Amino acid sequence: MKTILVATEKPFAPEAVDLIRKIADEAGYKLQLLEKYTEKSELLKAVEGVDALIVRSDVVDAEVLDAAKSLKVVVRAGSGYDNIDLATCTGKGVVAMNTPGQNANAVAELALGMMVYFARNHFNGKPGTELKGKKLGICAFGNVGKQVARIAQGFDMTVYIVDPYVEKKQVARKELIFLSSVEELYRTCQYVSLHMPLNDETRGSVNYSLLSLMPQGAVLVNTARKEIVDEDSLVRMFRERPDFGYVSDIAPDNKELLEKEFPGRFYFTPKKMGAQTAEANINAGVAAARQIVDYFKKGDTRFQVNK
Ligand code: 3PG
Numbered sequence: 001m002k003t004i005l006v007a008t009e010k011p012f013a014p015e016a017v018d019l020i021r022k023i024a025d026e027a028g029y030k031l032q033l034l035e036k037y038t039e040k041s042e043l044l045k046a047v048e049g050v051d052a053l054i055v056r057s058d059v060v061d062a063e064v065l066d067a068a069k070s071l072k073v074v075v076r077a078g079s080g081y082d083n084i085d086l087a088t089c090t091g092k093g094v095v096a097m098n099t100p101g102q103n104a105n106a107v108a109e110l111a112l113g114m115m116v117y118f119a120r121n122h123f124n125g126k127p128g129t130e131l132k133g134k135k136l137g138i139c140a141f142g143n144v145g146k147q148v149a150r151i152a153q154g155f156d157m158t159v160y161i162v163d164p165y166v167e168k169k170q171v172a173r174k175e176l177i178f179l180s181s182v183e184e185l186y187r188t189c190q191y192v193s194l195h196m197p198l199n200d201e202t203r204g205s206v207n208y209s210l211l212s213l214m215p216q217g218a219v220l221v222n223t224a225r226k227e228i229v230d231e232d233s234l235v236r237m238f239r240e241r242p243d244f245g246y247v248s249d250i251a252p253d254n255k256e257l258l259e260k261e262f263p264g265r266f267y268f269t270p271k272k273m274g275a276q277t278a279e280a281n282i283n284a285g286v287a288a289a290r291q292i293v294d295y296f297k298k299g300d301t302r303f304q305v306n307k
Pocket of ligand 1: 058081272273274
């Protein structure tokens with residue numbers, strides 16, 4: 001009998017776990033759960049002997065993969081798979097997958113939610129501003145970027161897009177303005193929302209030379225990965241531009257410095273919260289479980305990311 005381990009330091013909603021269990025039961029597999037673990041040693045122990053692994057942002061590095069001697073497939077229930085050591089997976093013949101798009105709406109709602117919260121002065125009773133009529137630049141028009149564009153248009157924002165991998169003609173939706181230069185996007189938009197994956201190309205790519213182009217009242221919105229934004233550039237922007245604000249789904253590493261020197265100029269979620277809705281958990285968790293069953297029963301590798 002095959003065993004699927006769901007290892008989530010930040011657990012799925014209970015309904016999502018129930019549905020994953022149902023899919024495992026129907027396939028004749030055993031489901032093992034490791035939730036809210038605090039030590040890596042717990043994960044190392046739990047992965048021993050499992051055939052499949054479902055994780056969220058949990059780190060699956062070479063040590064975990066070494067401990068998981070029977071592992072054949074690991075699914076990141078979510079979009080970004082920078083937490084998985086793909087090279088080691090490939091070396092060990094482990095298939096790695098993600099579940100693209102399944103939590104995109106949840107992340108997009110958080111991006112707009114943080115923008116409203118920030119524009120209204122953290123709901124502190126003082127007059128704020130509205131999103132209507134403002135210019136929003138979306139960096140990367142993938143699953144999340146598309147949802148952000150849709151919701152922002154509902155707010156009557158003017159939406160600009162930069163994505164070197166998407167051609168304007170591939171996008172049917174009207175009233176989205178495609179720009180070919182990222183500098184132009186930063187120069188044009190009061191709000192810039194980041195939706196690119198973390199990789200060697202994007203790490204630290206949002207830097208002072210881009211941020212300093214932003215117009216008055218600039219707000220950077222990050223529901224991607226904290227590592228995409230260069231932290232020294234953030235400090236420089238806060239120092240030089242009293243109008244600059246930053247909202248991010250999880251805090252940068254220099255959070256303490258920012259809290260001390262620039263209080264009230266940013267908002268950070270205490271934990272990565274973008275995908276933390278019952279709906280997103282169900283969508284991503286169920287997709288992950290189905291992908292595992294389809295891989296074992298039909299050899300389906302459609303969502304493999306280490307090809
Ligand atoms: C993702 O890459 O899908 C999001 O960052 C969500 O991450 P999480 O599952 O850890 O909340």
